[in-house]
Amino acid sequence: MTARGMTTASRTVRGTPPGVRLAGIDAARGLALLAMMATHVLATFEPDPQLTPTWIGLAFSGRAAALFAVLAGVGLALSTGKQQPLEGAELRGARRGIALRALVIGAVGLSLGGMEVNIAIILVHYALLFLCVLPFVGLRLKRLAALAVLWILAAPALAYLLRPWLLSADPPLRLGHNPSWEDLAAPARLLGDLFLTGYYPVLQWIAYLLVGLAIGRMALWKAAVPFLLVAAGTVVAVMSKWLGTLMLEDWGGRQALQAHIGDPAYPLESLLQVNLAGIDQSGSVWWLATSAPHSGTTLDLLHTSGAAAAVIGLCLLLGRLGDWLELDLLLPLRGAGAMTLSLYTAHLCIMAALHDQPLMPGWTVEGVYFAQAVGMLVAGGVFAAMAWRGPLEWATHAASQAGRHQPAQVRRPRRVR
Numbered sequence: 001m002t003a004r005g006m007t008t009a010s011r012t013v014r015g016t017p018p019g020v021r022l023a024g025i026d027a028a029r030g031l032a033l034l035a036m037m038a039t040h041v042l043a044t045f046e047p048d049p050q051l052t053p054t055w056i057g058l059a060f061s062g063r064a065a066a067l068f069a070v071l072a073g074v075g076l077a078l079s080t081g082k083q084q085p086l087e088g089a090e091l092r093g094a095r096r097g098i099a100l101r102a103l104v105i106g107a108v109g110l111s112l113g114g115m116e117v118n119i120a121i122i123l124v125h126y127a128l129l130f131l132c133v134l135p136f137v138g139l140r141l142k143r144l145a146a147l148a149v150l151w152i153l154a155a156p157a158l159a160y161l162l163r164p165w166l167l168s169a170d171p172p173l174r175l176g177h178n179p180s181w182e183d184l185a186a187p188a189r190l191l192g193d194l195f196l197t198g199y200y201p202v203l204q205w206i207a208y209l210l211v212g213l214a215i216g217r218m219a220l221w222k223a224a225v226p227f228l229l230v231a232a233g234t235v236v237a238v239m240s241k242w243l244g245t246l247m248l249e250d251w252g253g254r255q256a257l258q259a260h261i262g263d264p265a266y267p268l269e270s271l272l273q274v275n276l277a278g279i280d281q282s283g284s285v286w287w288l289a290t291s292a293p294h295s296g297t298t299l300d301l302l303h304t305s306g307a308a309a310a311v312i313g314l315c316l317l318l319g320r321l322g323d324w325l326e327l328d329l330l331l332p333l334r335g336a337g338a339m340t341l342s343l344y345t346a347h348l349c350i351m352a353a354l355h356d357q358p359l360m361p362g363w364t365v366e367g368v369y370f371a372q373a374v375g376m377l378v379a380g381g382v383f384a385a386m387a388w389r390g391p392l393e394w395a396t397h398a399a400s401q402a403g404r405h406q407p408a409q410v411r412r413p414r415r416v417r
Contacts, residue, residue, distance in 0.1 A: 024226075024316035025078070027330040029071045029337030030380060031311065034373055035064030037347055040119045041369040044274050051266055057274040062293025065122060065200065066208055066304035067311055068340075072126065073133070073212020074312070079400075080137045083217055089406060091138045097403030098137065101396045102130035108345060108392060113180030115352040120199035120277070123344075124179040128194055128202050133209045141217040148210035152301045155204045156288060159196055159296060162203075164282045166192045173197055199277050204296040211305045220316060229313030236306030244291025244299040248272065253286040260284045335380030339390030343376045 044057030080086050080094045109123025136147065166173040173192025175183060183190045195202045218225050248254040258268050260283055271279060277294040281287040291299035315330070322329035336343055350372060359368065383390060389397060 023322070023328075023330050023334050024220075024319035025071065025074055025312065026334035026337035027318065028067065028312045028315040029340055030333035030335070030377075031315070031337075032064050032067040032071060033336060033340045033343060033347075033376070035060040036068060036122075036344075037372060038369060039064060040347070040351060041372070042365060045266070045270060051270045053270055053274045061274045062300065063304050063307045065294075067308040068122070069126070069129065069200075069205055069208035070212040070215070070305060070308040071312070072129065073209035073214075074216040075212075076130070076133065076137055076209070077213045077216020083141070083219055085138045085140060085217070087138065093404040093406055095134050095137065095403075097400035098130055098134060100399035100403040102127040104392075104396050104399045105130070105341065108341070110179060110181045110184075112345065112348050113178035114182070115178075115348065116355050117178075117348060117352040118355065119178075119348060119351060121178045121348060122200055123341075125194055125198065125200040125202055125205065129205055129209050132202060132206050133213065136210065136213060139213070141214055144210060144214040144217060148207060148214055148305075151207040151210055152298055152305070155207060156297045156301065159201060159203050160282070160285075160288055163196050166197055167280065167282070199294070201296050204301060207301050208305060208308070211309070215309060215312060223320075226313040226316035226320070229309045229316070231313075233306040233309030233311075233313060237303050237310065238306075240299045240302035240306065241291050244289065244297075244303070247289040248286075251289075253289045256286045257284060257290075260286075331384055332377040332381040335382070335384030336376050337380070339380060339383055339393050341392040341396065342390030343379070345392060347372055347376070 038056050039060050042056045043054050044061055046052040046054055076098065077085075079098075080091070085091070086094050106124050106127030109121060109125075109127060112121055112123065136144065139147070169192075171189070173189050174197040175189065175193040179190060179194065179198075215229065218229075220226070248257075254268065254272070261268065261279070272290060272292040274292075275294050276290065276292040281295065287295070288297050289299070290297055291303050293300065293304075315333075319330055354368065359365070382388075
């Protein structure tokens with residue numbers, strides 16, 4: 001039997017049609033990358049006095065990064081036993097592999113943190129999230145789902161209570177820039193920023209990986225599961241956004257927050273639609289009632305998690321459609337999604353090279369984005385067609401395999417008496 005036949009047979013034994021699940025998951029990861037890039041390159045506010053949100057800001061802000069984090073949890077579940085989580089020595093090996101992989105990602109993030117770029121780099125937070133969920137990767141679906149709900153409900157309130165204490169320190173435990181190697185000299189400030197005061201607060205974002213782990217423990221190859229993800233995700237996303245709008249607009253929440261913060265540099269109404277990351281969300285419990293992107297509230301976590309689940313379900317359905325048509329509809333997207341670390345790093349390097357530099361004649365900001373997007377889709381398609389790993393993916397895979405390695409036990413001969 002050929003190697004390809006052996007792979008197909010092994011997948012069939014597990015009850016998983018070859019290619020259905022992984023194609024959809026990688027495609028969703030590719031979409032998350034392209035959407036994150038759009039928020040980095042394209043304007044999220046119109047250049048008018050009201051700073052009206054653009055469709056990029058309305059559609060992708062908060063949701064793209066959350067999808068990326070949820071998919072990290074899905075990937076961890078798929079690599080640690082799928083529906084049946086690993087146990088014993090295999091689970092310990094998997095945890096070591098995840099930890100070493102996180103160290104590689106964190107090192108890349110700290111190295112990129114020193115660049116001059118107007119982008120909040122997620123990689124150090126991403127690596128820390130991997131380490132924080134290690135105790136949970138051996139849990140089954142029901143426990144993961146219950147833990148995810150509990151975390152979504154409790155973590156935002158805890159963050160609301162702890163954040164003022166961190167910000168009142170001297171100096172405040174907030175970086176105001178991307179984490180870099182130099183920040184290791186002030187570990188308290190670095191950890192405070194990573195967990196609570198930074199752009200991607202790990203304390204709340206653990207919820208995304210728990211949601212992803214729960215999704216990854218589902219039977220993703222069964223016909224009903226993608227439809228369930230789309231339906232349930234859509235309902236959760238719509239209801240949480242509706243409830244947030246109700247509390248702010250009809251119950252007086254926005255007026256209370258406006259009176260609390262005075263006149264911010266950006267109109268509060270626009271910030272609530274696009275991004276609350278730079279606002280000090282303390283001093284009023286009404287902050288916990290928002291569903292604004294990057295607010296880290298319960299409603300924000302519910303909305304973005306629901307949206308992520310719906311996108312994952314749609315991508316799984318597209319993967320099934322491609323299998324039925326015997327046509328790889330998702331090749332460029334899944335190729336890009338399989339090497340997001342390398343492509344994300346390349347994107348950051350490009351944006352750092354363009355930082356504070358005039359564009360070449362004939363180029364527009366939109367052209368810069370589409371050139372990068374097309375280039376990454378082409379690269380992803382080529383790498384997927386050739387079954388290659390990206391360079392940084394090769395490094396993380398090697399680290400993971402090193403952690404998973406189980407040394408052979410040497411049996412001592414019995415003594416003859």
